[in-house]
Amino acid sequence: MIGGMELTIDDVRAAREVVRRHLPPTPMWSYPVLNATAGATVLVKHENTQPTGAFKVRGGLVLIAALDGRPTVTYSTGNHAQSMAYASHVAGAECTVVMPVGANPAKVAAVQAWGAEVILTGASLADCERHATALAASTGAALVSPGDTPSLIAGVGTLYLEILEARPDLDAIVVPVGSGSGAAAATIVARALAPDCAVIAVQSTASPAAHHAWRSGTRSTRPNRTRVEGLATGRSYDLPQRHLSASLTDFLLVTDDRIAEAQRLLATQAHTLAEGAGAAPLAALLANPDRFAGRDIAIVCTGGNASPQELAMVGGC
């Protein structure tokens, strides 16, 4: 589904027919040492094992498949960019990605390696959005919003089908939020497959726009100072917010330092290289031990594309 407003579980099931042509389900493992640290049974859903290193690839495949070869223009701090580049490569379609000048060089190189054109401009995602909008208007390419595009949400929803078909008895799923597309997808699937499973969103205290929008019920712009790339958005996105306001259980904030600590724990106790966004759910568990004690919780390790600087910092914390 490309047009339309709200999504349903049928859209996610239809997206799975596309995704499964290209990607096997990702593993979900529990690690006893990590469980002991968290005081809960923690199931790590390993989206860091995707070919692009992040969950967004599921959405890209669904979107590009529906566009029938039409060129696209989009904007991203990195993982949505890799997703679009990968899916365009698979479909033989043209793709241009506008990224901030300071984007993670490893992500920029990966996008280019999949054959997409990268334009580096501006300091923020907002600058990139302006540039991409003008470019799409002048070239006729389809402008793809990383947050407000239904087929991207349906595509990433397939990971929640995998989680909840395997474990419909979970107490909660904890999901990191930038635009909120992943968390919105989680609510759609959880409400259909496991209505008692809480869906809890997590954002950085340094970039809390989606959190503010959810709590206040208003479209929000907030300072965007997190060093965690996948969570670095300064505004809320309407389509995810509509789903979140309908059925998200709770929305937590964690500091960037706690996220770094969670990255270190995933490396040492779960054999997992997570980028900051992928470790934010574990950070939320560790910051709220009473809330999660003794429960069965899935945390989505949404990505593993840590920059060399990030790895150096995490290694030293």
Ligand SMILES: Cc1ncc(COP(=O)(O)O)c(C=O)c1O
């Ligand atoms: C690794 C990672 N996790 C989480 C997010 C946040 O996802 P969403 O924008 O769907 O909220 C992103 C966004 O790019 C990401 O790259």
